[in-house]
Amino acid sequence: QSALTQPPSASGSPGQSVTISCTGTRSDVGKYNYVSWYQQYPGKAPKLMIYEVTKRPSGVPDRFSGSKSGNTASLTVSGLQAEDEADYHCNSYAGGNTYLFGTGTKVTVL
Amino acid sequence: VQLVESGGGLVQPGGSLRLTCAVSGLTFSDYPMTWVRQPPGKGLEWVAHISPPGSHTDYSDSVKGRFTISRDNAKRSLYLQMNSLRADDTAVYYCARDYDYVCDYWGQGTLVTVSS
Numbered sequence: 546q547s548a549l550t551q552p553p554s555a556s557g558s559p560g561q562s563v564t565i566s567c568t569g570t571r572s573d574v575g576k577y578n579y580v581s582w583y584q585q586y587p588g589k590a591p592k593l594m595i596y597e598v599t600k601r602p603s604g605v606p607d608r609f610s611g612s613k614s615g616n617t618a619s620l621t622v623s624g625l626q627a628e629d630e631a632d633y634h635c636n637s638y639a640g641g642n643t644y645l646f647g648t649g650t651k652v653t654v655l
Numbered sequence: 656v657q658l659v660e661s662g663g664g665l666v667q668p669g670g671s672l673r674l675t676c677a678v679s680g681l682t683f684s685d686y687p688m689t690w691v692r693q694p695p696g697k698g699l700e701w702v703a704h705i706s707p708p709g710s711h712t713d714y715s716d717s718v719k720g721r722f723t724i725s726r727d728n729a730k731r732s733l734y735l736q737m738n739s740l741r742a743d744d745t746a747v748y749y750c751a752r753d754y755d756y757v758c759d760y761w762g763q764g765t766l767v768t769v770s771s
Contacts, residue, residue, distance in 0.1 A: 649698035
């Protein structure tokens with residue numbers, strides 16, 4: 546049960562795009578289309594931004610998009626805004642009612 | 656929908672603590688539930704999962720044999736009994752609803768500190 550691997554940090558200027566990767570194995574990310582992404586501000590609970598790899602919950606801006614290739618999932622934030630500065634965590638179902646989270650990525654808007 | 660955790664606090668190594676998550680605004684008995692924790696300054700870690708009737712539970716390797724997840728559907732409450740606590744169990748503990756393999760509703764978290 547090792548954590549999924551994310552880059553510690555990512556950054557971009559307002560209006561630019563930033564992409565965060567989430568690397569697992571063929572037993573979790575590579576096997577299931579149950580990858581989700583969460584946004585978290587300091588001291589706050591995580592908020593669901595993407596589920597089932599590409600789907601957005603109601604109310605999440607379409608600037609947020611998800612994808613997957615092999616054992617790596619990605620979250621792209623287009624048209625970066627100051628309010629997007631936060632920590633982002635990926636999550637994957639790993640079978641047998643178990644889940645894995647990523648190591649987390651801090652996104653900075655320059 | 657509201658999930659409210661309680662029961663966190665300071666406990667000595669080897670001690671026990673019971674967390675409670677009170678749920679309102681949804682039909683609690685219909686959904687699996689999950690506990691997730693976050694050590695200070697670190698990422699999220701999935702801890703435990705329980706089926707809607709409470710008959711099936713699963714745990715991360717790091718807490719298996721020490722933690723027990725349970726629920727009382729009549730009281731709309733989720734629990735996490737934590738025994739043999741260690742310093743590396745120090746974290747904010749969140750409860751969350753599991754809806755089709757995704758945690759969509761989360762509580763605000765409760766801090767557990769294991770220290771002498």
